[in-house]
Amino acid sequence: MAKLSFLAGFGAGYVLGxxxxxxxxxxxxxxxxxxxxxxxxxxxxxxxxxxxxDAVSTLKAQLGSEPPR
Incomplete structure (x- = not known):
């Protein structure tokens, strides 16, 4: 997540600059x-x-509890 924030900030700064x-x-x-x-x-x-x-954990739990197809 930190890399994404850094890249977003860097990209925005570069373009605007x-x-x-x-x-x-x-x-x-x-x-x-x-x-x-x-x-x-x-x-x-x-x-x-x-x-x-929390949302990712919930999603993983939901996907993990779904029966395989």
């Missing part, structure tokens, strides 16, 4: 650095991760 120039890219990068260190964002990300893990 390439279109707007180096100065705007640096501005976006600084904003991202501040946002990812924000405890509120980390809390929300933790809750989202827990819900996603």
């Amino acid at each position: 390439a279109r707007a120039g180096r100065e705007r890219y640096e501005q976006i990068r600084r904003a991202w650095e501040q946002a990812k260190d924000d405890p509120r964002l980390q809390s929300i990300a933790g809750m989202a991760q827990a819900k996603a893990d």
Whole structure:
């Protein structure tokens, strides 16, 4: 999951930075650095991760309990 977040952030930053120039890219990068260190964002990300893990566990349990065809 961390790799996906990194790649999404990197991709968005690259595209936006390439279109707007180096100065705007640096501005976006600084904003991202501040946002990812924000405890509120980390809390929300933790809750989202827990819900996603729970959903995956539920799905695996449902698929595992289904009789083979």
